[in-house]
Amino acid sequence: MPTPVKSINDFVVKFANVNGSGSASANEMFARSILRMGVPVASRNIFPSNIQGLPTWYEVRVSGHGWLGRRGGVDLMVAMNPQTWDKDVASVDPGGYLFYDSSRPIPASKFRDDINVIRMPLTEICNAVYSDPRQRQLFKNIIYIGALAQLLGIEPDVLENLIGEQYKSKPALIAPNHQALRMGHDYARDNLAGACGLKVTRADGVKDRIFVNGNDAAGLGCVYGGATVAAWYPITPSTSVAEAFAKHCKKYRVDPATGKNKFAIVQAEDEISAIGAVIGAGWNGARAFTATSGPGVSLMQEFLGLAYFAEIPMVLIDVQRGGPSTGMPTRTQQADLILAAYASHGDTKHVMLFPQDPRELFEFAAQAFDLAERLQTPIFVMEDLDIGMNEWLCEPFAWDDARKYDRGKIMTADDLDAGKLFGRYLDVDGDAIGYRTLPGTHPSKGAYFTRGSSHDKMAKYTEEGDAYQEVMQRLLRKFETAKSLVPAPVIHQAAEKTGYGVIYFGSTAPAMDEALAALKEEGLHLNTLRLRAFPFSEAVSDFINAHEQIFLVEQNRDAQMRMLLVNECGVDPARFISILNYDGTPITARFIISQIAGRMTMTSREAAE
């Protein structure tokens, strides 16, 4: 028997539950209670594409150091689902703990002798107090939270306050929940003293950070960014972006005087219709977006080509999930990069933004509307299920009240009357962006015909090769202009000089931060570049060319970002070593460390020989 794991403010708790049993809100409250103790947590839902009855897991990483990626491994398994018992028991690290409902006997062969078992007859306790089956189920969750809190040393007041806040509008529920909490707490105090070596102690590691999920942040970012039109079609994991937008609009965008809405949301009949409406609204001067996931982006391809070629501003929030086809709808990946970058037939290129967490997603979602109107083209906000559907601890959202929306180049009736020459696709400023007019602007000037068929710079239909090519060349130049407008990469130089670099992006960031710190401890130094947008600026190719070896960390099988970098930066593919995590779970620091450390020590050994 290995020594029981002992750790303060640094461990992983995993809850194994049945979908639809009400465990999610109880588990989230558990995570929040640790945050309220001032200790950072990272929580992740691992859930099935199902509403009721299938296994679901909730992982809470407690990290006094503030590491917010998945660590990998489990120190305390709260095994509440008999269906997944064997797998759950097997996943506990040696010396870890297994907490389970001991009301029904489980044969000794079903346990391991290298882990510590904490038994609590939850069903018995519950059935003795509650007769209603739904109550038995819901309060069972609260009872085990009460017990865990006692075992780990979470202050009872903290949980009681959280319950009070949660049921502020239903005060009748507060007392029974408090009672359930106390039942769990008291049982653990009386029967499980000293059973668990994992502890939470008060700290000051959370500061003013907030705990929020990315889709909520994206919806709020769209409100702040001035979106008035949203059209969408339900698809996991993006549905909650549209729902969040609607929720925030109801709160912030209803005219108090008239009760009328300063927004319009349509749940379309499919993704094709959703993007069609967004394009129509963008053409007509409203800030408009859709939110979808990979299969939706596949369906939107034809329209994306139209928006690119006819140069219509729009924003698409892609919450990436596991592909291809239906793939893993409830698992995370970064596997839509090629699909989005070159979406649609013919020669196209699209702007993509890669937020690292909900805070950056809030910013990028708002900024995407400025970019869309400035560049008159679709902007992809490439988040993923990990950011979108999990609560992340991140810096509070910030806004500058003096900030003005960049509505891009729009000619007004006054401009037209003043005699300004209007040609929809004329490059008058040398940045390859033309001026547009909005429908209804002027009785006799500035009307033009928008089309996806080939057109000349005056927006006239043409089949002349030269006139067509002139437009296509300008679109390439416009993509160059985009490089200076999109968020710049974040570059960090290692403490010591090194020929190794690492490039990563999106939700990989927290696991990467942790991995880099650990590698540094081992004396392995790497310069880092976090990509925040496509197209890549010169800083990206400079970084690549400045290193002999670049580790490129991605969450897909085919190293899609590598394809983009090789293709767009004209760099030598041999410089890249791909580190790929694509099993559908968020990448872990342990995985990155093992991959990078393995390669770096191997190469230095080779060099020594």
Place this chain on the structure above:
Amino acid sequence: MTYIVKPKLRHPALPVNKLGFTHRDYEGTVSTLCAGCGHDSISAAIIQACFELAIEPHRVAKLSGIGCSSKTPTYFLGQSHGFNSVHGRMPSVLTGANMANKDLIYLGVSGDGDSASIGLGQFVHCIRRGVNMVYICENNGVYGLTKGQFSATADKGSKSKGGASNMDTPLDLASMAMMVGASFVGRSFSGDKEQMVPLIMAAMRHPGPCFIDIVSPCVAFNNHAGSTKAYDFVRAHNEAVNRLDIMEPRDPITVEYAPGTTEEVALHDGSSLRLAKLDADYDPSDRIMAMAYLQAKAARNELVTGLIYMDRHATDMHANLNTVDVPLNGLSEKDLCPGTKALDAFNASHR
């Protein structure tokens, strides 16, 4: 619509409407469709309707999909913004445009290939969403630009130019429009300008989803004996249920009708619609009856034309969405951005 390039000079005696615009101000570029194409007659009817209604051309947004019919928006209303979108998807683009600015008049032009096949889903959903628009389907029963394949509105037994018979059941877009909530449904024939113009005018004044199915023969691929969308066939089987007249508030009544054969319908802008009933029993405010009537006539190979259905109490998508009275595309940061105070409160509630 114009067949020939006209000189820019205008004759001082050209009639003008109450805005001072001549007919020419509502025209577009020269049509590139085949000589005799029914679609050109429809473009002419749209021009006439807008001229008579004295609509400011730039207050119309004209949108279309792909196909011969969808090319036509370049042939009328040259001072309007136009949008030739992708095949079968005009309805969604129009929906979004309308969401952005409720103050323009939205004219959607489509064909039977565009609306009844690839775009059937969008056709239905745009109407059931109540988008305030005039949706015209220029219906010729064939794919013209790809040279004569049957479309989904081709009648069973109708013959192609090459002699093949269509064995599939036709879709009747007018019936479908009524079923899914269009508050104004008309049907006409491109060879009958007198019927088309007032129908389009009435639709443009109607504040809800309007659909007009206009049978428009394809002279190149579907105007032969054995086709049920040929000029001769449609003329022989046209069963008009009523004739329309749009009357401005002070228009004198110049035509006498036998008592009981006309009905006046007030429109939202103060003008009215006078229906001359050709079938005394036909009541265009009765949706259920209208749907049954269409089916009964279709079973006898008769094409019902005229104002088929109108809901006098129509509303639109913006009423359902409860949007503010001003167009959404005109709102600024001040209206749209909740600001730092609200954000601070959001942050506080997530700790």
